[in-house]
Amino acid sequence: MSEPAPLARGRQAASRPAPSTRAPGESEGAHAHPTWSGTQSEAGTGEAGRLPRHLAIVMDGNGRWARHRLLPRFEGHRAGATAARDCVRACAEAGIEYLTLFAFSSENWARPADEVGQLLTLFEEVLEREADELAENGVRLRFIGDRSAFPRLLRETMDHVERRTADNTGLTLVIAANYGGHWDILNAARRVAEAVEQGEMRAEDVDRSALESGLALSGLPSPDLLVRTGGEQRISNFLLWNLAYTELYFVETLWPEFDRAALADAIREFGERERRFGRTSEQVAVASTDVAGAR
């Protein structure tokens, strides 16, 4: 891996308004982090730059990483788990508020049974091993996806870690496990339909917020940035509703090699993007001047 790339100090600010991290209609919140905190130089930090409030990652490329080394695929997943741990630490240190990792999709059951079994065992091991450190560092863990299909021990570990970290106020780490965007939207639609059926609301009152309250990420802001490693350029049924205005960043780097420098590159590019949410550049510039003037 190359040396950590420094974030582009001041490059975004001069000619462009800073990108908002909130879509129209999304709730207010303290989401603008002016800099990476402290002296995190090895993360390419310490430069002026805007962080995504919510970063989502499709961790792809474990299998190829292993194949390039003539290792079994499982070794790729094991290396991927190490990369995930490092990424969680880097995000927490940087001050990112929400990190959502796509660990197992509802389509991943179609993989060979032994790989699925190894992945589930790995999740269990990782949760057992990392729970203390996550808890001690203020990380709040939340799982999204249909966990009913998982073995009992894994479900219990998930429930336990969630409960144990529920009151933490640091990074919220969301792990998508047996998650699919279609499943998520269908669930939310079903909840709304039930509410209508029971006379709790009228069909004509069903609005965006009614549906969003039934989504897996309910209560969290939408991801500002989606990173997908491994070279593929698709969403793969991840967070279909929530990614409506998310900035997409596709990178060739295989997930086990996605280190702090690679993360810093993604964050820097995010900081250079103009987020318009359907508005014109001129409108965004005026809005950002208004905000600056009000400070």
Ligand code: FPP
């Ligand atoms: C995709 O790579 C990766 C997965 C399906 C599993 C992701 C799991 C981890 C990173 C480890 C555990 C993580 C946590 C958060 C507990 P792939 O196998 O599709 O790679 P390929 O496209 O190169 O074959």
